[in-house]
Amino acid sequence: MTTAVLPREDYLNTDYSLRSWLLTTDHKRICILYLVTITLFFAIGGAFAAMIRLSLATPTGSLVSDETYNKLFTMHGIIMVFFFLVPSIPATLGNFFIPIMIGAKDVAFPKLNLASWYIFTIGGCFTLWALITGGVDTGWTFYTPFSTLSSNTNVSLAALGIFIAGFASILTGLNFMVTIHRMRAPGMTWFRMPLFLWSMYATSLIMVLGTPVLAITLLLVAAERLLHLGIFDPARGGDPVLFQHLFWFYSHPAVYIMIVPSMGVVSEIIAAFSRKRVFGYEFVAFSSLAIAVFGFLVWGHHLFVAGLSVYSAMVFSLLSYVVAIPSAVKVFNWTATLYKGSISFATPMLYAFGFIWMFTIGGLTGLFLASLGLDIHLTDTYFVVAHFHYIMVGGAIMGYMGGLHYWWPKMTGRMYPEGWAKIGALTIFLGFNLTFFPQFILGYMGMPRRYHVYPPEFQTLNVLSSAGASILGIGYLIPLVYLLWSLKYGPIAGDNPWNAKGLEWQTTSPPPKHNFEETPVVTEEAYNYGGLEESHVG
Amino acid sequence: MSEHIVPKSTYYTIFVLLLVLTYTTVQVAYFDLGPFNVVAALGIAFLKASLVVLFFMHAKWAPKLQKLIMAGALFWLAIMFSFTMMDYLTRFLDVAR
Structure with missing residues (x-):
């Protein structure tokens, strides 16, 4: 590794001008644009989270006013969900690695790809404007009738920002689907594709099919607020529960937009650092698609106490249990991959292990919430907050961080400091669990979400949680510092620092503008770590 | 992918058909069909949408x-x-x- 040198010409050093970045159609540069943008949004969303946890350190709710507290958790949710988690892995790692992993020069529609980033950024600006000029207090879910009749905050403006950013999501999904269908290199059959590509395909499917429904739902909220149409307001012939149906038709599958890409990343990392083919490759591949499809059939479990009919609640409850099957297929198959593998505990692998641990807790507590009786006790408590943070932060962000570390040497040509990276990964893991595990107990004991005044007996657990949040915050700062440091001072990584399989490791680090000197020809299955002849049949 | 060339006359025919169906929607609204009010309105709307998708969006030749x-x-x-x-x-x- 010490003898490695940076390639003479790569996508980063071809042109340094601002214009070359802002008008680029190179998927790798667009990844970097997204990376910078979503890191900024993550910092803003994180700052809101810090203020929430600070306020909750005392039971009296004396730090901020009630109205401000409502705005804090709303803006934390809106920024984190729509402007960080949804684009996180697809728009960055997906953008960078989908074309390279299938042996293509770029995505199918490079200009559309750049347009997506602009649309996303414009949407983000609208939402930020809404936040700066007074904020929103509806919760990230915009539930009616509060959002349409009562709230006198910037609901329409924030919704407009999300509406606009949604189109970036749709176009990115479309771009990826067409790219995977049409741009694969010779020999790259569907069943030779790395599992990250299967997961990105499943994610794209959700983006394309789900996001338009969110767009129309937010448009209807704005229509009712501004034009006083009777859509969700019972007094004008509307129905507030209809909003919940429409909203969760997108927003439940949106959870899978966040977690399925992470599952793909974890498959890559587990294979590379166990030196083995992923156990049951086909099952893991199809489980991504199964999660994407089943994800659309379970939204009703968010409505169990909202007046949903008992019959339909039973159907939604049953279907919600069904999602556990493809999820369990993944977890068991990753574990089976480790069996007799040559395991190394490099930083990406630590994140992958963290993912499996926290996704399992998050997934299993999801079953608590899918059961009709228990959900009545747990609805709108901190149990729900803990559950979805275990999925969205413990799962999705661990996968994102793991992927970022795994592919960082490829993206930048340089290694990060391994010691600091391990400290960072462990800090995040400990900080995260200390923040959110107490919230399961708080919720089970009956502490409702979205309140900042609570009975004094809940204070110990809340202080633990706030302490964990400060550790988690430091945990996220550590990678930010050393990754930036590594851009200039990191040791040169070489083309394949992990000695991993996959087309992305066959080109230079960082890759040239068009990814490969010659179009690669694929002759073996993915993760052929044994160096075996083709063993896949069919 | 070869583009299918559609004669202009087809587009005009579809356009006239859409106008006729719009007129039908308006006329049907004057009759009280009871529970079938919505069925009739949505049925005609579905027909119109199908024409747009099939001919204007070229789905027929896709x-x-x-x-x-x-x-x-x-x-x-x-x-x-x-x-x-x-x-x-x-x-x-x-x-x-």
């Missing part, structure tokens, strides 16, 4: 994969409608009985 994707989108819409209606139509169903 390759199979594109047709599959369009059918998939319709299927997903059907999921949304049917599962939402599953709630509304069973609100007063006594499942314990």
Whole structure:
């Protein structure tokens, strides 16, 4: 590794001008644009989270006013969900690695790809404007009738920002689907594709099919607020529960937009650092698609106490249990991959292990919430907050961080400091669990979400949680510092620092503008770590 | 992918058909068909949408994969409608009985 040198010409050093970045159609540069943008949004969303946890350190709710507290958790949710988690892995790692992993020069529609980033950024600006000029207090879910009749905050403006950013999501999904269908290199059959590509395909499917429904739902909220149409307001012939149906038709599958890409990343990392083919490759591949499809059939479990009919609640409850099957297929198959593998505990692998641990807790507590009786006790408590943070932060962000570390040497040509990276990964893991595990107990004991005044007996657990949040915050700062440091001072990584399989490791680090000197020809299955002849049949 | 050339006359015919169907929608609104008011309005709307998709959007001449994707989108819409209606139509169903 010490003898490695940076390639003479790569996508980063071809042109340094601002214009070359802002008008680029190179998927790798667009990844970097997204990376910078979503890191900024993550910092803003994180700052809101810090203020929430600070306020909750005392039971009296004396730090901020009630109205401000409502705005804090709303803006934390809106920024984190729509402007960080949804684009996180697809728009960055997906953008960078989908074309390279299938042996293509770029995505199918490079200009559309750049347009997506602009649309996303414009949407983000609208939402930020809404936040700066007074904020929103509806919760990230915009539930009616509060959002349409009562709230006198910037609901329409924030919704407009999300509406606009949604189109970036749709176009990115479309771009990826067409790219995977049409741009694969010779020999790259569907069943030779790395599992990250299967997961990105499943994610794209959700983006394309789900996001338009969110767009129309937010448009209807704005229509009712501004034009006083009777859509969700019972007094004008509307129905507030209809909003919940429409909203969760997108927003439940949106959870899978966040977690399925992470599952793909974890498959890559587990294979590379166990030196083995992923156990049951086909099952893991199809489980991504199964999660994407089943994800659309379970939204009703968010409505169990909202007046949903008992019959339909039973159907939604049953279907919600069904999602556990493809999820369990993944977890068991990753574990089976480790069996007799040559395991190394490099930083990406630590994140992958963290993912499996926290996704399992998050997934299993999801079953608590899918059961009709228990959900009545747990609805709108901190149990729900803990559950979805275990999925969205413990799962999705661990996968994102793991992927970022795994592919960082490829993206930048340089290694990060391994010691600091391990400290960072462990800090995040400990900080995260200390923040959110107490919230399961708080919720089970009956502490409702979205309140900042609570009975004094809940204070110990809340202080633990706030302490964990400060550790988690430091945990996220550590990678930010050393990754930036590594851009200039990191040791040169070489083309394949992990000695991993996959087309992305066959080109230079960082890759040239068009990814490969010659179009690669694929002759073996993915993760052929044994160096075996083709063993896949069919 | 070869583009299918559609004669202008087809577009004009479809346009006239759409106008006729719009006129029909208006006329039907003058009759009280009871529960079939909505059925009639949505039926005509579906017919009009189909004409637009098939001819103006060239779905009639599209390759199979594109047709599959369009059918998939319709299927997903059907999921949304049917599962939402599953709630509304069973609100007063006594499942314990």
